[in-house]
Amino acid sequence: FTIVGTGEPRYQDMWRALAAAFPRRIAARIGFDERLAHLIEGGADLFLMPSRFEPCGLNQMYSLRYGTVPVVRAVGGLADTVIDAGDTTVESPFSKRRRPVANGFTFRDYTPAALMDALQRGINAYRKPRIFNALRRSGMKLDHSWDRSAREYVRIYERAIASADGLARSR
Numbered sequence: 001f002t003i004v005g006t007g008e009p010r011y012q013d014m015w016r017a018l019a020a021a022f023p024r025r026i027a028a029r030i031g032f033d034e035r036l037a038h039l040i041e042g043g044a045d046l047f048l049m050p051s052r053f054e055p056c057g058l059n060q061m062y063s064l065r066y067g068t069v070p071v072v073r074a075v076g077g078l079a080d081t082v083i084d085a086g087d088t089t090v091e092s093p094f095s096k097r098r099r100p101v102a103n104g105f106t107f108r109d110y111t112p113a114a115l116m117d118a119l120q121r122g123i124n125a126y127r128k129p130r131i132f133n134a135l136r137r138s139g140m141k142l143d144h145s146w147d148r149s150a151r152e153y154v155r156i157y158e159r160a161i162a163s164a165d166g167l168a169r170s171r
Helices: 009-021 034-043 059-066 076-081 112-126 129-141 146-170
Strands: 002-005 027-030 046-049 069-073 105-107
Touching: 002 034, 009 027, 034 059, 046 059, 046 112, 059 069, 059 076, 059 129, 069 076, 069 112, 069 129, 105 112, 112 129
Parallel strands: 002 027, 046 069, 069 105
Antiparallel strands: none
């Protein structure tokens, strides 16, 4: 485990103590360093984001782009972008056809048991390189950039202009 960021003091203290007790297995950096956070996220195999609330979320999108498989609580933007590996026949918002689109692991209940179940499923997938690499590739194919959003806005504006032109001609 590698931890970077801040939070409630009791959790910061817990991660510092764990890092001191298990320096070869756990690293904790209390504080925020964006460059380091991106390096860690890009170099990780799994990214854990057990948010209670997450209206948007950027980190899971960074993870997907970097090929780091996210394990997230299915809430807000996390639920919109991470498709659980157990649900591989949902319709992709990025495609008109039904196809496997799984790119991570999700859990709904905000409980330790639900988090551990999703994390264990991620670890089990990691032990199967073919499956894990397919999840990585699936996430890396997604486009969460502003380019895609900008193209959609242009289409909306073009339809609005065409509709307005049609109304003007009918008068």
